[in-house]
Amino acid sequence: MSEAKTVLITGASSGLGAAMADRMLDLGWRVFGTSRSAREPTKGIEWVAMDVCDDASVVAGLSFVFERTEQLDGIVCNAGSGIYGSVEETGLDRARAQFETNFFGVLRVLTPVLAHMRKRNAGRILLVGSLSGRAPIPFQAHYSASKAAVEALAFSLANETHPFDIQISLIEPGDINTAFNDVMDWGRVTTDSPYAERSAICERSIRESLPKSPGPEIVADAVAHALTSARPRLRYAVGKEARLVGIGKRLLSDRMTLKTIRDHFGI
Template sequence: MKTVLITGCSSGYGLATARHFHAQGWKVIATMRTPRELDIAPSSRFRVVALDVTRPESIGRALDDIGPLDVLVNNAGIGLFGAFEATPMATVREVFETNTFGTMAMCQAVIPRLRAQRSGTIVNVTSSATLAPFPLVAAYTASKTAIEGFSASLALELHDFDVRVRLVEPGYGPGTNFSANADDRIQGLITEPYAAYAQGVFAEFMGATLTTTPEDVAEAVWLAANDTTNRLHRAAGPDAVALADRG
């Protein structure tokens, strides 16, 4: 039985991915900052574990408790909308702390065991914002784009140890908590000079005909985790696929 550890499983893409792997017969370690009961039938193959990717001690405790590992899915992330001009650098650093440094910290913690067993896969979940430019998400895009470059380099240095690195790039998911988990940080970031422009951007998002579901991302992560080729990038969701094909 293979084991996957997935970060950011409290809702959205992470929760759907945990369900998908569990349905495929895997042992699932579903992590989140504040553990809560999930609507998944009780199973010896499913555990919820506390893990905050921004805290080294939390990462260490979680990994000490899980045993052998085959796949790491770095899904934990926070969103941010707003004019960059109005975004405090403290907020930018907060976004990078989770989206970029949290992902890197998880990789650094897991690599020694994957290298020693000479097998395993790391799947880093980024965003379709890395496939084409979008307005009002400059800091968020930067945090995810950094992981794209990081993953490409990491894939090369882990290749000889038979450890694979994959990227999954989800599209816009209106059914996720992206906006909700950004609420506190986006207050005051749409200033008066940007108000009219932002209204047009939000209207365009609300009217999007191609969007991404959590199940789209779960399936893409599953395929990435089981792909034995050298493929690095995998768009998730019809809108992301369209952007990837265009680029």
């Protein structure tokens, strides 16, 4: 019998990552899942303690994985979080922290795993971006920028690894019903802020939208395709806004795109 394929999923304790882990276990894969907190084995997931913002934690987490398996067939860089606030009022510290998790956190885990896959000349690398990388959300400039950076990373990497048998896929969800907004760093807007009113409207729209959105299973479908299909796609845009963003990018001027985004968030 051939050995089960193995995937490492960062941020598997919740939301999209948890759904991906369940799906890959159902498909017979061996699943390593990361979380910042120590966890008992659940439903077959082998838990790896890892904070993607911490060099030593990532080194220790990857050592844990490679002590238990000689090969990783796939990695899903999914761990991420969001901050909220106007560009003018968001300090550099919060902006840096956003990129530390969503961009450098991806790089920190990805780079050693890429080296492992390149030596084997095999593997699949999935980066979780966001439709906001292509259609930036007002008052979430830093989050959107971090996801645009992930998109650029995925596409540059795909060309760099072209000669090798390593497949890169960008998973690009729209709104998905997870706890994402509950753990978001919403920041503080003072009532005398020039952005207070529109920021509050946009925040309400974002908060109301998520619970009405599709569940994480549709993202797990895309991940399963990217990990198992003979011809994985480079980009998987997922969710109810995916078509609109794709069509808008092709057909609308930049100014019309901005207006469509303002209308979408009611600002």
